[in-house]
Structures are given as C-alpha cells and as structure tokens.
Amino acid sequence: MNCKESVTFFFFLALLILPFVLLPATGAPGRVGGMGVYCVSRCRGRCSKAGFRDRCIKYCGICCRQCKCVPSGTFGNKHQCPCYRDMLSSKGKPKCP
Template identity: 65%
Template sequence: MKLVLTSLLLVSLVLSSSFLQYSATADPPQPPVAPGPAGYCDVKCGERCGKAGYMKRCLKYCGICCQECKCVPSGTYGNKSECPCYKDKLNSKGEPKCP
C-alpha cells in the first residue's frame, strides 16, 4: 500500500512540475503597438535594452533618443544605420549617447 501511495505521489509531482514549467514559459501574444511617443518608445527600447547590463540606464537614454529621433534601431546591439539621428547623437564627452 505504501509503495502505491509513494509512486502515485511521485507521478503527481512530475506531472504538476511539467504543467508549471509549460505555463511559466508560454508567452501570451502581444498586441501590435501603434507608433506613438510613449508606447512606441517603451516597446522598442524594451527590445533594444533586453540584454543590457545596466538596464535602467539603457532604457533612460534609449527613451530620450527615441523621443527626439522617433525611431530605434532593431536588435539589441548595432544596426544604428537604420536610424541616422539615433546614430549621430553624442553626449558631452563626444561619445555616442544612444545605446
């Protein structure tokens, strides 16, 4: 009897963990965002800064650049040629301002 209860408990744990893992990794579909000042920049900068080491700083400067340039390059790094205004912005030290 103990063997049956133990094996039933073990099977229950395995099944429940697989359901939890599936529900935690499934992403709900995102609605399309119309280009607009806040929503557009939030989404695009979230994608651009997705792998940044300093997420808050990346989002801050990306948001500033997006508001001024009305565009954000695709991907998490590079591709600045897609948005010349974004590429040409410099900080007070003469370094690129936009991430």
Template identity: 75%
Template sequence: MHAAYCSSKCSDRCSAAGVKDRCLKYCGICCAECKCVPSGTYGNKHECPCYRDKLNKKGKPKCP
C-alpha cells in the same frame, strides 16, 4: 501613442543591456528626439541616422 512605441522599442533594444535602467533612460531620450530606435539589441544604427549620430558631452555615442 508615441511613448508606447518608444517603451516597447527600448525594452527590446535594452533587453540584453548590463545596466538596464540606464539603457532604457537614454534609449527613451533618443527615441523621443529621433522617433526611431534601431532593431536588435546592439548595432543596426544605420537604420536611425539621428539615433546613431547623437553624442554625449564627452563626444561618445549617447544612444544605446
């Protein structure tokens, strides 16, 4: 069930992304860890503090 939730939320989230496969990859990782994906294609990260606060090794936001 959860994989389907993430793939549908992430395909919505990444629908406007320039690099779609990369967006989907990171969104999927973040969704699996946070069990949450913000609404819309951009922003709204206050809806998912876990998703918002994840950083990559360079200290930049990890989740699209």
C-alpha cells in the same frame, strides 16, 4: 456638511483631477498615444540584454523621443536610424545605446 468639510472635500477633489487636466496624453512618456508607447516597447527590446538595463532604457527613451526611431535588435543596426546613431553625449561619445 459644514463649510470646513466642504472646502476640504473640494481641495482633495481638485488634487485628484488636476494632473489629468494639466498633462496631455501624448506628452507624458509611457502613456497611451504619441511616441510614448512606441519608445517604451522598442527600448525594452533594445535594452533586453544590457548589463545596466535601467540606464540603457533611460538613454534609449531620450534618443527615441528626439529621433522618433529606435534601431532593431539589441545591438548595432544604427544605420537604420541616423539621428539615433549620430547623437553624442556632452563628452563626445555616442549617447544612444
């Protein structure tokens, strides 16, 4: 292996390893650990009957990570999680589905 091939090899090796070093397992949504698994599973259940499922899951995930809870069921029951219930959008409307 010549010098140019060695540099190329180590560059690609670094590209493969770098994401695992920089991203902690608990900080990335959907990864094992932390609130990621909890939020993903609870929000999928909460949004299972929503018309705009992707948008529902997005906002539910935001609320879940901040409040660390998601109300049970597909609608209502927001009294179970006051933080989730009281979070508002920039327009003053409920943010969490």
